[in-house]
Amino acid sequence: MNPRASVLMLAYGAEPYLGEAVAAVLASRDVELELLLVDNGCTSDAVERLPADARVRVLRPGTNLGFTGGVDLAAREAVGDVLVLVNSDAVVDATCVAVLCLEVEDERIGVAGATVLLADQPGVVNSAGNPLHVLGLSWAGWMGRPVDEVPARRTVASASGATLAVRRSLWNELGGFPEPYFAYLEDLELSWRCHQRGLDVVVLREATSSHYYEFSRSPLKMYLVERNRLLVLATCHEARTLAVLAPVLIAFELAITVVAVAQGWGGQKVRGWGWVLRHLRWLRERRALVQAGRTVPDRDLAALLTDRFEPAQTPLPRSAAPLEGLLRAYWRLARRLLR
Numbered sequence: 001m002n003p004r005a006s007v008l009m010l011a012y013g014a015e016p017y018l019g020e021a022v023a024a025v026l027a028s029r030d031v032e033l034e035l036l037l038v039d040n041g042c043t044s045d046a047v048e049r050l051p052a053d054a055r056v057r058v059l060r061p062g063t064n065l066g067f068t069g070g071v072d073l074a075a076r077e078a079v080g081d082v083l084v085l086v087n088s089d090a091v092v093d094a095t096c097v098a099v100l101c102l103e104v105e106d107e108r109i110g111v112a113g114a115t116v117l118l119a120d121q122p123g124v125v126n127s128a129g130n131p132l133h134v135l136g137l138s139w140a141g142w143m144g145r146p147v148d149e150v151p152a153r154r155t156v157a158s159a160s161g162a163t164l165a166v167r168r169s170l171w172n173e174l175g176g177f178p179e180p181y182f183a184y185l186e187d188l189e190l191s192w193r194c195h196q197r198g199l200d201v202v203v204l205r206e207a208t209s210s211h212y213y214e215f216s217r218s219p220l221k222m223y224l225v226e227r228n229r230l231l232v233l234a235t236c237h238e239a240r241t242l243a244v245l246a247p248v249l250i251a252f253e254l255a256i257t258v259v260a261v262a263q264g265w266g267g268q269k270v271r272g273w274g275w276v277l278r279h280l281r282w283l284r285e286r287r288a289l290v291q292a293g294r295t296v297p298d299r300d301l302a303a304l305l306t307d308r309f310e311p312a313q314t315p316l317p318r319s320a321a322p323l324e325g326l327l328r329a330y331w332r333l334a335r336r337l338l339r
Helices: 020-024 066-077 096-106 168-174 186-196 217-236 239-263 266-278 282-293 296-306 320-335
Strands: 004-013 030-043 056-059 081-085 090-092 107-118 125-127 153-155 163-167 200-211
Touching: 004 020, 004 066, 020 030, 020 090, 056 066, 066 186, 066 266, 081 096, 081 168, 081 217, 096 107, 096 163, 096 200, 107 186, 153 168, 168 186, 168 200, 186 200, 186 217, 186 239, 200 217, 217 239, 217 266, 217 282, 239 266, 239 320
Parallel strands: 004 030, 004 081, 030 056, 107 200
Antiparallel strands: 081 163, 090 200, 107 125, 107 163, 153 200
16 A cells, blocks of 8 residues: 655745646655645745646645744644655655655654755755754755765754655654744754654655755844754753753854854844743743653764764865864763763
């Protein structure tokens, strides 16, 4: 029997690739599926031009719920056994959805992610799983490397939300995405909570999607990425871990603020602090919820963290190399203190 999947997709802005992304999902083989498309504020006629297919349902909340709110809305309407997130600018391979669904039938797996390729560079990786740095940073892992170098199956800190699958029962147990994140790092947060419950997060080379990827350093993106980095650190790590990492986290917070001012988004960095201070009650409640659901201590997850930056995604000036070396030395010591 073919797996039953609910594919969740959002539409926002002009959506030049939406038709291609939807057509690829509907052409998926070896799977029974429905596609729930949330119109988060599409500004073109891309949604109206979608094919009349009984498997497609369009949800119109009337406002932009963000990535987190939009996916949560679609998940509440889903009927499939597996939820598959596919970006509106990602074109899945014909067997991608089925392969991901079969992988998460194993209850030892929390999230299964596709190997996401660059649509304009066939055979080149956009993300083969995203790392989590000890400073809370995350980026598109293996970016720019040939897909042939990707292992057939690998455990990762986080799967990319561009194309991933999770059992609907597990999604409901975890409570889905935290809607206040709005966008960015919600896939990391979901993946990390799976690790905390002893579930594996994997990326499969056999499951691929092609992503029309465009990196942006808009002030809004940098605000959300930096704010959500703080939310992940504050809610997902144990108190002992935060205490051990406090010196480097404080030093990095000062450094990234200087960078933000120099690059013109210092106001957004300050805005992120303001959000955190205004929502301390939510933060405490969220932390209590996340910590109560875990069964695996941070000392057993430390190997999933990285103390290195990937040059393709996080280029550092040559003058920063000694500082990176000091950070790695500090992390080696800190890991001992977590035991």
